[in-house]
Amino acid sequence: MIASGALLAAFALQFVFAAVGAFTQPAEDGSYRLHSITGMAVMPALCLVTTLFAALARAPGRVIALTLLPFGLVLLQVLLATLASAFTGPSGASTPLGLTIGGLHAVNGIIAVHVVAGVLREALKPAAQPSMAGTSA
Template identity: 45%
Template sequence: MMMRRIYVAIVGLLLASGALQFYFAAIGAFSRPQTDDSFALHVMNGRIFALLALVATLAAALARAPGRLIGLTALTLGLTIVQTLIVVLGNVIGGSTEQQTTGVSLAIIGLHALNGLAILGVASRVLMRARAHATIAPAATAEPAR
């Protein structure tokens, strides 16, 4: 039961970190003048989010969560990796530079925000299911044969 509670707590932190990502992105977007450090909080918290997603996945397994819940928890990490790929692809394929963006790069990088919303949706679903899992009594262990 203790591991299940720990799992719920970690997923709660994961969801809070995800919500903070939007706040930190807004700070970066509206900072004036724009500098290389404008999105530093967003980038740093993104790394924390990825670490929390990994730890949450391990905690789900240790809490003996159902396979689908473990997979759903792992999906937060997978979508977080996609977040980085979206930015990289937007810059490489779209041909943007530090000084200039293109329509193609903006169209691709715009998916970063949509994927972030998807991550929050998945994380909130994981939290709901993790809380439900924490309230279910663990299966009784089989008694040794006599």
């Protein structure tokens, strides 16, 4: 539950870090540094830790699979960002294809947040269910 909550916080902060990069004036190479570090190191590590904890907690296979989905979406994010940067014009200016791929990067980020919210909901379910230990049959 703590790992999935930290993962959701990291995904939410990614939007803040992207905005910091977008609104930094003048724009420079390091404008997206926080966004990049979080996306390339922190989030993948938290994804794997969340999956590990789900397996150690003996969560149902469906839940463990759900915890792996954000890791795949993070890998897709890296691919989309790389492709968006690759599709620039000869002068380094944006192209319609590069901008479209960049837009897909944002959409994938939104989808990833919703998936991680689902992971957190699944992690909270056992805590919300009443314990059977104190009841007699």
